[in-house]
Amino acid sequence: MAQLRRVVEVRRTFKDKELDELFLVAMCELSESFSMRLFVTEALFVRSFRLFGTRTQQAEWVPKILAWESIGCFAMTELGHSSNLRGIETTATYDAANRDFIIDTPSLMATKIWIGMAGETATHTACLARLLVRGQDCGLHWFVVPLRDPKTGRLMPGVTAGDVGAKAGRNGLDNGWIQFTHVRVPRDAMLARWARVAADGTFHAGLNPEDADPANNVSPAAAAGLAYAGLIPERLEITRGIPMMLNQALTIAVRYAAGRRQGPAGNPQVLDYPSIQAALMPALARMHAVMAAAGAVWTTWHAMEEGGPNALLQGLPDMHALSAGIKATVTWDGADILERCRRAMGGHAYSRYNAIADYIGDYGVMTTGGGDNAVLVQQTARYVLAMARKSMADPNKFASTVAPTDSVAYLPSAVALAAEGVPPAVSDWTSLAQLHAVLQWLAVAKVQALGMSLASAPKGGMTRAWNAAHADISAVAQLHTHQYLARAIRIRAGDLEPTARDSAVAPAALQPTFVRLARLYLLDVLRQFARDLLLHGWARDVVEQLDVEFADACAQVRDQAMPLVDAFGLPDWILQAPLARADGDGYRAYLATIQNAPNCFGPPKYWDAEVRPLTAPAGRSRL
Structure with missing residues (x-):
């Protein structure tokens, strides 16, 4: 709390909004506990008034909260x-x-x-x-x-x-x-x-009536449903909060792997081993996909908030389903990435001095807070299933009712692809469009299989059938989310034309790097669902080729790994991991940290009471 008090005091001296935002980002990167204290009051509590309060209530409370007069x-x-x-x-x-x-x-x-x-x-x-x-x-x-x-x-x-x-x-x-x-x-x-x-x-x-006008005629039933909207912004924060933590872990692990050489002199850097590349490079790609999507989801959400009650209610179903899918998919991925980082560093990541262990402890709440992932994937899958049925019933009408940035905008084309009856072929494994089309096709194929499974449930047995299909339900939600994130990173790479609500396209000089990241992301996700690709008609030799292309994509991103993590701009005082020092002198700093730790040298306090009676008991002659 002392950090928070001091930050509030310092922020009061700022006149530059951008400086204020950068200061907060740095503090949140420094401390997960600080970031959560800030988030609870300035995000969750404030948004309660912005979502559910009248204009009068907002005017009374929001300034006091942002000034920390009310916590x-x-x-x-x-x-x-x-x-x-x-x-x-x-x-x-x-x-x-x-x-x-x-x-x-x-x-x-x-x-x-x-x-x-x-x-x-x-x-x-x-x-x-x-x-x-x-x-x-x-x-x-x-x-x-x-x-x-x-x-x-x-x-x-x-x-x-x-x-x-x-x-x-x-x-x-x-x-x-x-x-x-x-x-x-x-x-x-x-x-x-x-x-x-x-x-x-x-x-x-x-x-x-204080908020009402002829353009905002909201039914009581629709208004009642908004009680459940409070967690949508919290789930969207995943697109900013998860990279904030995971990028630190990846910086530490990649720098360690680039500096470590295992075995006899002359052996390659650990980062050159395919097994380490397969662990860390896809993780970099996944975080860049999440960061690319952050701009789109937040621009859409702010437009809903600022567009009046009808805009909020109209966009709520898609945003609710998308935020639930992002929260579940990205936090599950994040838990896996942290463990990959720990394993890539061997025993050194078990030391709390190298930060990864504390990240894992701090991260645990992410898969549960804001809604348990096992529940959230069901909410996403129900929505996608309903929208897919509408798209199959009348593709043209459906296409005319969704915005390009809606998470289900891909359904008409993917449904048409699935209707051909054969899996889409990949003639060019470097084509982001082809790989993305396969991912979207697989999402629809899983939705259709789920729908058929549920349709065959006996009368009165829908609940049991739904619960029994949880693995497929989870796959539908994750595939739907991944195809949305894939669209975002393709836009970042300059491979898709953005809309006004999408994240910015990367500068031309950086687009080749983002193309590599996007390709690896798509290949990695398809590889994750290789079993489903086989079940829905992909030939075994095509899946085997997927593995070959994945290894190639990992190697291509490895060439950019150090610049990519350095570009996160994380100084040593934020990372607090001596083995990841920016100057490369990690081992000297790590050993110094160990030696400066309390009780590193000298007999422990318990020696005379607990050890000496065993090693030198009274009356025993010394040989």
Whole structure:
């Protein structure tokens, strides 16, 4: 928290917005715990008001939050209900006599838990609760609830909260638990953009009149669905947060592998071994694909936010499915990449002095926070399945209703390709367009196979059939996400024409490098799903050629590996890994770090009590 306080003070002196953003990036790269403290208040808490608050509520709260006069948290998950928001038990009961809400935790399982900043710091929370009015359940809504006195830090009456204690990582973030006992909050504590309660207790669903205009006629049913939109921006943050951590790990591992020579003198650098290239080079390509997609997803999301309620509601289904797919696919990939980095460095990565071990500890939450991946892939797959059915029913109509940047824009052409009945051939393994077409075709082939499998389920057996098909459901979601990321890196490489919402094309001098990265990314993803390629008609010799092309693509990216990681611009004071020193003198720095560690030299404190009685017991003669 001392880091955060100092950062807030320093930022107040900045007049240059770009300098402020770069300063925050550097601090977030330096500390995962710091980045999460910043994210919880300036992203999650602020976005609660921007998504669910009226204009008046936004004007009142957002400036105070960004000035850190109010420190917030985001109380969604409960002890018994994490990804299952429909099971939320916390209640907000409207008391018409006092014109306020009573917030309660009705059971043990309704305890809010794993809430960042709630353990020790947050003065307020945006709390998701079930609204009860005149005995009727009016659905889930957001309420601003004071947690602590801003001067003393003591909990407010009726609030019981504490820290969750020791964790696998990010121990600088005070994740907490919260229970409410008849906590009263005023009527305007309900974030009321999409629904409101009148003073007399009348519940009104739909857009608040304060935000309404003829162009924004939002139905009550559509407005109710927005309670679930709060996690979309958190999931989109994956496109920025994952590369921020993984690029550090890749810099450390690649620099180590470039400087290490194993075996007799004259042996090549470890980075020249195909096994190490196969571990690290595709990881570089995957991170560049994610970074290329970041601009598109955030530009689209901001356009939805700024375009008014109808724009938000219209884009929500595709963005929800895409954000869920990105969150699951990219965080699963990230966990694998970190382990590859650790293995590529041998025993030295097991040392906490070389950072990788701490990255792995800090990373663990990413596959679960913001929605469990096993649940999210189902949400993505359901959407893609529904959209594929629409595309197959009327391709022209479907194509006319989707934007080029929608994640499902590829479906009409891919469905047409699948209708030919034979797998698409690859005549040129360097063609990004051909490889991308295969990936899109495979995504549709998996969707169609999943649809046929579900259609054959016996009456009343759909739930069992859906659960039994989870492996295919996961594959559909991941393939759909990968084809979207592939489009982004092809645009970055100058191989596709961008739209106004896409990330920028790389400068001409860098485009050949991005072409190499894009090719490796596509080959790596296809190789990951080689079993599915065989199941859907690819010949064995074509899959074997895929392996040959993959090895060639790894070798081509290896030639650019050091410039690629150096281009991340990560100084030694951020990496904090002596073996990855920019000047190449890693071993000297590593040994010096070990020697300067506490208790490196001299007998340990326990020697006389525990060792000496074994090695030199009293009365034993010395030989």
